[in-house]
Amino acid sequence: MILIISNSSDVTTNEVINWLLFYNKKILRINEDDFVEYLNVSISNTLHNVKIRVKNKNYNLNEFKAIWYRRGFIKMTKTQFALNDIKLKNEIERQLSSESVNLNFHFVNSISKKSINKPNDVF
Numbered sequence: 001m002i003l004i005i006s007n008s009s010d011v012t013t014n015e016v017i018n019w020l021l022f023y024n025k026k027i028l029r030i031n032e033d034d035f036v037e038y039l040n041v042s043i044s045n046t047l048h049n050v051k052i053r054v055k056n057k058n059y060n061l062n063e064f065k066a067i068w069y070r071r072g073f074i075k076m077t078k079t080q081f082a083l084n085d086i087k088l089k090n091e092i093e094r095q096l097s098s099e100s101v102n103l104n105f106h107f108v109n110s111i112s113k114k115s116i117n118k119p120n121d122v123f
């Protein structure tokens with residue numbers, strides 16, 4: 001499967017996708033207005049496994065053989081909490097925001113290894 005990151009108005013991305021489909025390639029296109037949710041992240045010396053949900057479907061980053069970053073950005077969703085304790089809620093949200101930065105860094109590193117872009121073109 002091929003992951004394509006773009007925006008919904010990009011005509012060139014549409015043309016590339018049409019060719020990939022002609023050659024029976026499976027693709028996932030993430031536009032900048034799509035929400036991407038982390039489901040599971042496993043990191044060790046030998047394993048880098050990231051599971052995400054996009055458009056109500058689950059994916060493992062290991063499924064993608066190639067990644068093309070055309071343009072745009074990836075919008076990661078943030079978990080919302082309904083807690084009565086405002087101090088606890090703020091602390092949880094602060095911690096999750098901090099972890100989100102680390103997850104995004106790991107996500108970018110993971111996809112850049114399979115990117116068909118030149119190294120300086122990715123993010």
